[in-house]
Amino acid sequence: MEEAILSARGLNLYYGENHALKDIMIDIPERRITALIGPSGCGKSTFLRTINRMNDLIPGVKISGSFTYRGEEIYAPGRDVTSLRRHIGMVFQKPNPFPMSIYDNVAYGPRTHGIRNKVKLDELVEESLRGAAIWDEVKDRLKKSALGLSGGQQQRLCIARALAVKPDVLLMDEATSALDPISTSKIEDLAAELKKDYTIIMVTHNMQQAARISDHTAFFLLGELVEFGETEQIFSMPRDKRTEDYITGRFG
Numbered sequence: 001m002e003e004a005i006l007s008a009r010g011l012n013l014y015y016g017e018n019h020a021l022k023d024i025m026i027d028i029p030e031r032r033i034t035a036l037i038g039p040s041g042c043g044k045s046t047f048l049r050t051i052n053r054m055n056d057l058i059p060g061v062k063i064s065g066s067f068t069y070r071g072e073e074i075y076a077p078g079r080d081v082t083s084l085r086r087h088i089g090m091v092f093q094k095p096n097p098f099p100m101s102i103y104d105n106v107a108y109g110p111r112t113h114g115i116r117n118k119v120k121l122d123e124l125v126e127e128s129l130r131g132a133a134i135w136d137e138v139k140d141r142l143k144k145s146a147l148g149l150s151g152g153q154q155q156r157l158c159i160a161r162a163l164a165v166k167p168d169v170l171l172m173d174e175a176t177s178a179l180d181p182i183s184t185s186k187i188e189d190l191a192a193e194l195k196k197d198y199t200i201i202m203v204t205h206n207m208q209q210a211a212r213i214s215d216h217t218a219f220f221l222l223g224e225l226v227e228f229g230e231t232e233q234i235f236s237m238p239r240d241k242r243t244e245d246y247i248t249g250r251f252g
């Protein structure tokens with residue numbers, strides 16, 4: 001059995017009266033890619049946001065049950081959320097670089113964590129941009145605005161920005177859905193490379209993408225985790241009829 005880095009037991013989330021996550025039980029393995037699939041509104045983004053407590057900011061949210069990260073309760077009273085988010089980075093659907101230089105985008109996180117040394121920052125910036133497979137494309141324009149990059153480059157820059165604080169887990173919510181096929185394929189290759197060092201959890205509406213790059217797949221429906229298993233099994237021999245209907249395109 002692979003080591004689980006994140007474990008949920010009886011995890012429930014309500015937005016007011018709306019029961020958005022129902023009794024979720026899951027063990028997410030470390031240094032693997034886990035894909036979250038399911039029709040619109042089934043709770044994928046909600047689940048992803050429970051991992052780094054991004055739902056905390058939404059008024060009327062109620063969360064119960066157990067959710068641990070490396071054995072410690074994510075929702076324990078007094079948990080340091082800033083530090084949690086430093087370990088668990090996030091990349092969004094729409095690339096969202098800050099309106100500043102490419103260099104400053106990547107140096108932003110490390111600077112807020114107190115790193116001021118120029119040599120150290122230069123090193124971190126280069127390492128992160130290399131890690132996100134965009135160094136060669138930007139190394140001669142580091143001082144130029146990040147907003148001048150293409151969408152695909154901006155998304156890889158956002159990945160570099162997430163990597164710069166040396167996270168442990170990387171959450172991606174439809175991170176390639178706004179990108180062209182070539183940029184998408186670059187990010188997929190990148191994810192495959194990054195899983196050597198990071199645990200990646202990605203929401204995708206693209207079944208081929210889930211089948212191509214994830215090791216494990218979780219199928220959500222109406223707030224329930226219907227099925228979770230090795231991607232190969234989910235796509236070839238789903239145990240639940242609802243999973244089968246979804247992956248064969250009968251609904252969703």
Ligand SMILES: Nc1ncnc2c1ncn2[C@@H]1O[C@H](COP(=O)(O)OP(=O)(O)OP(=O)(O)O)[C@@H](O)[C@H]1O
Nearest residue numbers: 015018020038039040041042043044045046047058
């Ligand atoms: N900020 C919010 N406030 C209130 N309800 C919300 C909020 N975000 C999501 N919901 C509700 O929670 C449920 C799950 O939504 P969620 O965004 O997690 O779905 P999703 O699977 O990510 O869908 P999509 O594929 O369309 O992104 C839906 O009923 C949605 O309306």
Ligand SMILES: [Mg+2]
Nearest residue numbers: 044045046203
């Ligand atoms: Mg979503």
